[in-house]
Amino acid sequence: MLAIDGVAKAFGGLRVLVDVSFAVGRGETLGLIGPNGAGKTTLFNVITGFLSPDRGGVRFAGTDIVGMKPDQRVRAGLVRTFQKSMVFPELSARENIALAARARRGAGYRWRSSASVTAEADGAAEALLGRARLGHRADEKVGNLSYGDQRIVDVLISLAMAPKLLLLDEPTAGLARQEAERLVELVRNHDDEVAIILIAHDLDIVFGACDRVAVLDLGRLIAIDTPAGIRAHAGAQAAYLGTLAEAS
Numbered sequence: 001m002l003a004i005d006g007v008a009k010a011f012g013g014l015r016v017l018v019d020v021s022f023a024v025g026r027g028e029t030l031g032l033i034g035p036n037g038a039g040k041t042t043l044f045n046v047i048t049g050f051l052s053p054d055r056g057g058v059r060f061a062g063t064d065i066v067g068m069k070p071d072q073r074v075r076a077g078l079v080r081t082f083q084k085s086m087v088f089p090e091l092s093a094r095e096n097i098a099l100a101a102r103a104r105r106g107a108g109y110r111w112r113s114s115a116s117v118t119a120e121a122d123g124a125a126e127a128l129l130g131r132a133r134l135g136h137r138a139d140e141k142v143g144n145l146s147y148g149d150q151r152i153v154d155v156l157i158s159l160a161m162a163p164k165l166l167l168l169d170e171p172t173a174g175l176a177r178q179e180a181e182r183l184v185e186l187v188r189n190h191d192d193e194v195a196i197i198l199i200a201h202d203l204d205i206v207f208g209a210c211d212r213v214a215v216l217d218l219g220r221l222i223a224i225d226t227p228a229g230i231r232a233h234a235g236a237q238a239a240y241l242g243t244l245a246e247a248s
């Protein structure tokens, strides 16, 4: 689904990504971990088109996408969430998600669109909220929901865009363990075909939810392996000061 080949990115003299290569398969969940400043979000920005790599290739579903605009990538199925919530707090949960579903169907963010598009988008929002056990809060302004439920709505917005590859940038930050697990399960159970890259600092969450884990350190990919393989990896251990072995 995604192939990164020799990607490099520098800001002035600071080399933030150095010759990064890896691939993610259809339906695979890959964890992306690394200390603060390792380059994780920068890598997401390169994959989603917010930044151009200085060097290297990015292929999505077999197509070279370097040069493709971020919105074109979203329409092709390459969807991301951001560290900061992107919800409209004054709109209801249903409206937030339905807007994303409409945008995905090419109806844009216009308030007025054909009745069938509106009904279809509302139905998609309803179904997603039901799956997240938030059906009873569908008409609540998102700003009135708990922080954990707002992060769930963020994820539902990204799922409404029908991703083939979903990039999640610290969706569980600030959540209690149970809330974090609920959010990750929701994404994983959505569709077996969707590939996911999950950035999270909670190693228990990453190791529990991911098929493989990639470790970035100072912009270099120092390891990519199963959770068990990463736990046993000397370089990954060094980057994490030995705390990896304790993660479940």
Ligand SMILES: Nc1ncnc2c1ncn2[C@@H]1O[C@H](COP(=O)(O)OP(=O)(O)OP(=O)(O)O)[C@@H](O)[C@H]1O
Residues within 6 Å of the ligand: 011, 014, 016, 034, 035, 036, 037, 038, 039, 040, 041, 042, 043
């Ligand atoms: N637009 C920019 N201009 C200059 N430096 C930048 C820019 N964006 C990121 N950096 C620097 O690049 C490095 C990597 O940042 P990045 O946000 O990718 O790390 P990260 O692994 O996502 O960190 P965190 O876990 O703290 O979110 C940091 O030193 C950061 O200050």
